[in-house]
Amino acid sequence: MKNYYKSLTIIFLLIIGTQSLLAQEKNKPWVLGVEINAIDVYPVGEDMNPQGPYFDEFFNVSDHWNISFPKLTISKYLSDNFSVNLSGSYNKLTKWGEFPNSPKVKVNNLTYIGVDGMLNYFLSGLSKPSKLKPFIGVGFGYTWIEQGRFNTFSNGINKDELVGAGTVNGAIGANYWIDNRIGLNIQTTYKHSFKEYLAKHWQHSLGVVINLAKKESKKKEEEIKDRDGDGIPDETDVCPDQPGLETLKGCPDADGDGIADKDDACPDIYGFKEFDGCKDTDGDGYADNIDDCPEVKGTLKGCPEEEELEVVSAYCFEDLDEINAYFAALERDGQIEVKGLEFKVQVGAYKTPPKLSYFDFLQDIGEINMIKENELTKFRLGDYKTLVETEIIRLSVIEKGVKDAFVIAFFNGAQVPMRQAIEMLCGKE
Numbered sequence: 001m002k003n004y005y006k007s008l009t010i011i012f013l014l015i016i017g018t019q020s021l022l023a024q025e026k027n028k029p030w031v032l033g034v035e036i037n038a039i040d041v042y043p044v045g046e047d048m049n050p051q052g053p054y055f056d057e058f059f060n061v062s063d064h065w066n067i068s069f070p071k072l073t074i075s076k077y078l079s080d081n082f083s084v085n086l087s088g089s090y091n092k093l094t095k096w097g098e099f100p101n102s103p104k105v106k107v108n109n110l111t112y113i114g115v116d117g118m119l120n121y122f123l124s125g126l127s128k129p130s131k132l133k134p135f136i137g138v139g140f141g142y143t144w145i146e147q148g149r150f151n152t153f154s155n156g157i158n159k160d161e162l163v164g165a166g167t168v169n170g171a172i173g174a175n176y177w178i179d180n181r182i183g184l185n186i187q188t189t190y191k192h193s194f195k196e197y198l199a200k201h202w203q204h205s206l207g208v209v210i211n212l213a214k215k216e217s218k219k220k221e222e223e224i225k226d227r228d229g230d231g232i233p234d235e236t237d238v239c240p241d242q243p244g245l246e247t248l249k250g251c252p253d254a255d256g257d258g259i260a261d262k263d264d265a266c267p268d269i270y271g272f273k274e275f276d277g278c279k280d281t282d283g284d285g286y287a288d289n290i291d292d293c294p295e296v297k298g299t300l301k302g303c304p305e306e307e308e309l310e311v312v313s314a315y316c317f318e319d320l321d322e323i324n325a326y327f328a329a330l331e332r333d334g335q336i337e338v339k340g341l342e343f344k345v346q347v348g349a350y351k352t353p354p355k356l357s358y359f360d361f362l363q364d365i366g367e368i369n370m371i372k373e374n375e376l377t378k379f380r381l382g383d384y385k386t387l388v389e390t391e392i393i394r395l396s397v398i399e400k401g402v403k404d405a406f407v408i409a410f411f412n413g414a415q416v417p418m419r420q421a422i423e424m425l426c427g428k429e
Contacts, residue, residue: 031175033073033185035207037089038065039112042097044200050097050105050150051199058202063104066093066112071205073185080125083135089114089203096150110148111162114191114203116141116169131178137171143191143198151199165198167191175209183209238262265289274352285351285376297404299349299376304406325422326407333425334388340412341424343390345381347402353377365396380408387425 042064045054057064068091075085091112096105118139124130144164145151151163173187189203225234230243230250237250239262244251251260254267257277261267264277266289271278275287284297291302298304347359347368359368359379366381381397384390390407397405409421 029213031075031209033209035071035205036069037071038067038204039091040064041199041201049099080127081122083120085118087116107148110146114143132176134174139169141167165193165195167193181211185209329422336425337385338424342410343384345394347405348379349376
């Protein structure tokens with residue numbers, strides 16, 4: 001019995017090992033068959049009892065057929081007409097033909113194991129729409145039958161041992177496909193042995209076949225709609241009526257800045273994502289499309305603060321512009337302190353700010369403070385009480401390389417226009 005278990009293990013390993021190759025082919029499907037099988041050793045062309053002529057009582061199921069389970073088959077389609085398969089069978093034989101006046105000769109539950117390879121030719125072609133696919137096949141195999149009452153011809157072999165030999169096989173059968181995945185198989189195979197200790201025999205089988213090919217997930221090319229002809233199907237094209245780029249989900253990019261025109265505030269100007277596709281010519285953090293002074297740095301809508309603020313003078317310098325008023329106040333009133341009035345020197349304003357350590361080169365002048373205001377990050381020096389002191393700091397910053405540093409004023413903690421601060425100094429006198 002050890003040989004029996006060993007042989008059965010070989011059958012299953014062969015089937016599983018062949019099936020593991022499935023992933024290597026996608027276009028030509030594999031088919032798995034699970035079947036019952038019937039072994040008949042009677043109508044095999046022998047004149048000696050208990051076997052008889054070919055096809056004699058071929059369908060005598062009750063007296064001659066040994067029906068058991070399983071037969072496992074794995075098949076691979078090679079072309080439209082051809083397939084190759086490997087099968088393994090297991091059975092228990094209790095019937096061995098007949099004698100005159102004894103139509104059912106019994107044997108003692110003989111173990112049967114078969115491993116067979118076949119090349120099948122499908123008569124109607126696999127690609128034709130017919131559900132019924134008849135075939136014929138030829139091949140080779142190896143069969144083991146446990147020795148019994150009528151098969152004890154080999155010398156030196158114990159009575160309960162399996163005896164094996166090679167066979168030449170011929171088959172006829174058909175597959176009937178219920179749908180694309182599941183079908184039925186019926187087959188009759190004649191196995192001819194050239195060794196006298198292994199009986200020639202027929203094997204009939206009936207079972208289920210399963211198409212293991214994966215379903216195609218892509219639509220046929222003719223079913224894909226692409227209105228704008230950019231090669232991207234309408235169902236995934238964000239801009240289905242405008243030829244575009246695959247990287248932008250089918251949308252165009254006229255200026256080539258990597259931002260789809262539908263999301264680009266400046267679709268005809270090469271820009272940057274942080275500015276919604278626009279550029280910032282003066283580098284003040286305001287994109288040109290929203291910068292009132294696109295070529296001059298500024299913090300109020302992109303313009304310098306002094307140029308944005310206009311205050312009607314109530315005290316002095318009525319006929320002077322703001323910059324002249326500033327220097328006149330510096331000369332005349334620069335040492336005056338007004339309670340609540342303070343000055344700072346602004347050294348930079350950024351939409352995307354550098355680290356605070358960037359301004360370490362100014363640390364010998366004073367401590368840099370960083371604040372966020374109007375969606376900008378601003379860097380400032382000091383809280384100075386007089387305008388003269390503030391101007392000295394501004395000039396020192398300019399000498400360090402910050403050419404656009406300027407003075408801003410605060411009254412009681414709130415920023416006020418420089419003109420207003422100057423007028424407060426004039427009014428103090």
